[in-house]
Amino acid sequence: GRGLELDRLAAFDVYEPRLRQDARGKRITTRWENVMKFCDEDYVWKLRCRFVAREFKAMDPNRTDCFAPATNQITSRVIDAKAIAMGWPTATADASNAFFHAEEDEDVFVEPPKQWLATQPPGDWVWQLKKQLYGRQKATRKWMEFFTEQLEKRGFECMDAAPYLFKHGELQVYLEDHVDDIHGTGPEKHLMEFLTDLGKDIQLKVKGPFHIGDEYTHLKRTRKRLDIGMLIVPAEKHFNNMIRLLELEGAKTKPTPESKELMKGLGEEEEVHLGPADATLFRRVGGIAIHIAGDRPDAQHGIKFVCQYMSGPTERAMRALRHLVRYFMGTKGFGILIGKGDFRIYQVSADSDWAGDKVARKTTSSGHHFLAGNLMYNTCRSQAVPALSSGEGEYYALTSAAADCLLLKAVFEFLDFEGVKPHLKSDSSAARGICHRLGVGKVRHLETKTLWLQHQTRNGVLTVGPIKGLENTADLGTKILDRNTIWKHLGKMRVWDAEKMQAAGEQTLDIKQVRVGHGRVARTEQAAKLIALLMACFQDGVTAEQETCRDGQCAQQEARLVNVVSIRDVMFVCGALVFVAVLLVATGLGCYCLGRRHGYQKRKKLEVFSQPSSREPERPTMPPWAEEPPMPPPSFPPTASSSSTETGRDVIQVCVGSSSKCYHIDVNCRGLGSARGAVQARRPCKICFPNFVG
Numbered sequence: 001g002r003g004l005e006l007d008r009l010a011a012f013d014v015y016e017p018r019l020r021q022d023a024r025g026k027r028i029t030t031r032w033e034n035v036m037k038f039c040d041e042d043y044v045w046k047l048r049c050r051f052v053a054r055e056f057k058a059m060d061p062n063r064t065d066c067f068a069p070a071t072n073q074i075t076s077r078v079i080d081a082k083a084i085a086m087g088w089p090t091a092t093a094d095a096s097n098a099f100f101h102a103e104e105d106e107d108v109f110v111e112p113p114k115q116w117l118a119t120q121p122p123g124d125w126v127w128q129l130k131k132q133l134y135g136r137q138k139a140t141r142k143w144m145e146f147f148t149e150q151l152e153k154r155g156f157e158c159m160d161a162a163p164y165l166f167k168h169g170e171l172q173v174y175l176e177d178h179v180d181d182i183h184g185t186g187p188e189k190h191l192m193e194f195l196t197d198l199g200k201d202i203q204l205k206v207k208g209p210f211h212i213g214d215e216y217t218h219l220k221r222t223r224k225r226l227d228i229g230m231l232i233v234p235a236e237k238h239f240n241n242m243i244r245l246l247e248l249e250g251a252k253t254k255p256t257p258e259s260k261e262l263m264k265g266l267g268e269e270e271e272v273h274l275g276p277a278d279a280t281l282f283r284r285v286g287g288i289a290i291h292i293a294g295d296r297p298d299a300q301h302g303i304k305f306v307c308q309y310m311s312g313p314t315e316r317a318m319r320a321l322r323h324l325v326r327y328f329m330g331t332k333g334f335g336i337l338i339g340k341g342d343f344r345i346y347q348v349s350a351d352s353d354w355a356g357d358k359v360a361r362k363t364t365s366s367g368h369h370f371l372a373g374n375l376m377y378n379t380c381r382s383q384a385v386p387a388l389s390s391g392e393g394e395y396y397a398l399t400s401a402a403a404d405c406l407l408l409k410a411v412f413e414f415l416d417f418e419g420v421k422p423h424l425k426s427d428s429s430a431a432r433g434i435c436h437r438l439g440v441g442k443v444r445h446l447e448t449k450t451l452w453l454q455h456q457t458r459n460g461v462l463t464v465g466p467i468k469g470l471e472n473t474a475d476l477g478t479k480i481l482d483r484n485t486i487w488k489h490l491g492k493m494r495v496w497d498a499e500k501m502q503a504a505g506e507q508t509l510d511i512k513q514v515r516v517g518h519g520r521v522a523r524t525e526q527a528a529k530l531i532a533l534l535m536a537c538f539q540d541g542v543t544a545e546q547e548t549c550r551d552g553q554c555a556q557q558e559a560r561l562v563n564v565v566s567i568r569d570v571m572f573v574c575g576a577l578v579f580v581a582v583l584l585v586a587t588g589l590g591c592y593c594l595g596r597r598h599g600y601q602k603r604k605k606l607e608v609f610s611q612p613s614s615r616e617p618e619r620p621t622m623p624p625w626a627e628e629p630p631m632p633p634p635s636f637p638p639t640a641s642s643s644s645t646e647t648g649r650d651v652i653q654v655c656v657g658s659s660s661k662c663y664h665i666d667v668n669c670r671g672l673g674s675a676r677g678a679v680q681a682r683r684p685c686k687i688c689f690p691n692f693v694g
Helices: 002-011 078-086 139-153 188-198 236-245 260-264 276-295 300-309 315-329 390-414 429-435 452-458 473-477 483-492 523-537 567-606 675-680
Strands: 015-019 026-028 030-039 044-053 090-095 108-110 125-129 165-168 173-178 181-185 204-210 215-218 221-226 229-234 334-339 345-353 364-371 374-382 421-426 463-466 495-497 543-550 553-560 608-610 649-656 661-668 685-688
Touching: 002 044, 078 090, 078 173, 078 181, 078 229, 078 334, 078 374, 090 188, 090 215, 139 173, 165 390, 173 188, 181 188, 188 204, 204 215, 221 334, 229 236, 229 276, 236 276, 236 315, 260 315, 276 300, 276 315, 300 315, 300 364, 300 374, 300 473, 334 374, 345 390, 345 473, 364 390, 364 473, 374 390, 374 473, 390 421, 390 429, 390 452, 421 429, 429 452, 429 463, 473 483
Parallel strands: 026 108, 345 421, 421 463
Antiparallel strands: 015 125, 030 044, 090 181, 090 204, 108 125, 165 173, 173 181, 215 221, 221 229, 229 334, 334 495, 345 364, 364 374, 543 553, 608 685, 649 661, 661 685
């Protein structure tokens, strides 16, 4: 292995031998790095030896010329989306010995290996570097400058905000570069001709083009090109490594990534901390979980919450991590599907969990970015400052999602997605109200650095609208949810199970978790699916063709309904349906009776009825000082009465006693003709007495 590395160094003309007394410049020590790597093509383990420089930051702590751009999670799916939108193939390329292509612009001398000295004449030899050697601090930056220069020489344009994205407007070729790993798409002819031409100046290992039915790996993610889109799945070896490190082979799986009982006590002062060996194991497994968090939105909140204790792991945190890995055991094949659709629709869902961290009292923000219904980016972060209200926390979550949204919008425009206009959604009316005004208003303590969102909304760059709380997929990144709610959100995000080749949201529901009542509106859709499954079991066949439409895209899928529902489950569902029916009937009767009783009491208080009688009721005896002359019969002046044969309502004037107090009374004598005739004939008549007691 070391002999092969020396041959590569000589072939790329990386060094020039010099005598030590002639060396005038920076001197750096060296060493060998030996790594075992698995070769997928030959399916064998190979030993890779690298001769590297030992240049540390302490040698020049104020150095500022070491930065090099590299891709991150926010743009990891944009090339796949472009390929699916245009129907183009994809291809990958790996630059072999990438750093050996970049020139060295300093006088740097390194110690040569003993194997090389053994082949040279006697003398005190050192190497003066002519190309970048692995281990140099600025080797990555010099390589990116060299690579960008080669692309610009061929007519490519680099994006300023994301200098790792390139496009060729005439050839319609789009590239994403992560140091020495290239992922691109475009018309097959132009794409492959460009990679072939680039291979003349850079030593490349080109794979592709990849069409429908092909499968390949890029940046430790497996991509499967299907007829309905591109399925991106994290490498299975990450899950296997976590299971092996925690010795969970053969353990039972968990239905959810988090447990409320375990999360309650995390971070308490009386928690028992792990020993050095277990703490190292915790950090190692946690680091693997952090690497796959961006591709697993269902477990992103659990990963973020558990890995907060990387600096001081506790026994309860270790149990929570083991619970998370046991959930991964049953969901290894979960991946994100980038499908077809209207790529002008860009929607962002934001949510927060106010003061969910019971120790630091900080709020967690979550944002999901959808382009044509495809999940392009998902986040789960802790807010920097404690929010003093739920509305403030929701507004901070909107601000964080809007910042990512503006970058993604620029990326989409650079990749020639036409007519993309972002639309933010929040289930908090308070947060939306803050966005649609200017200034802090009554929220005096609002962080002024977040007020830029108000101006973006006012200028029409971003629009903010409502979304139902039960429909907000960003809930996955803010709180602990039950299994059926997680599955429902996964279906909306187009998360697929690569092992079963079906949407995660379409998997068989757990009958025991379908409950009725207590205001659980989210269970209605799940219960309907369960009933449909049971009805299908009684049909002749167990295979049915169903057409699923999501976000304007209809994909023909074959749903295989396996008749595995036991008699106990059928009896349980039937009993639940009978219980629901009885409950609804009893509720309806109760409401009807209460309404009748309430209406009767209201009429008794507000209405007076005049009923015919065969004899006059006896008047009670009144004291002499209270006696009044008898009340004369009511008179009906022609001008004070108006009769209506259609409605049967009259307004009459009645004068009471000797005080000459007169009242205008609304008389309702529907179907009796004139009210005056009804009173004279002593027929039943409903009379309302406003402002009158007696």
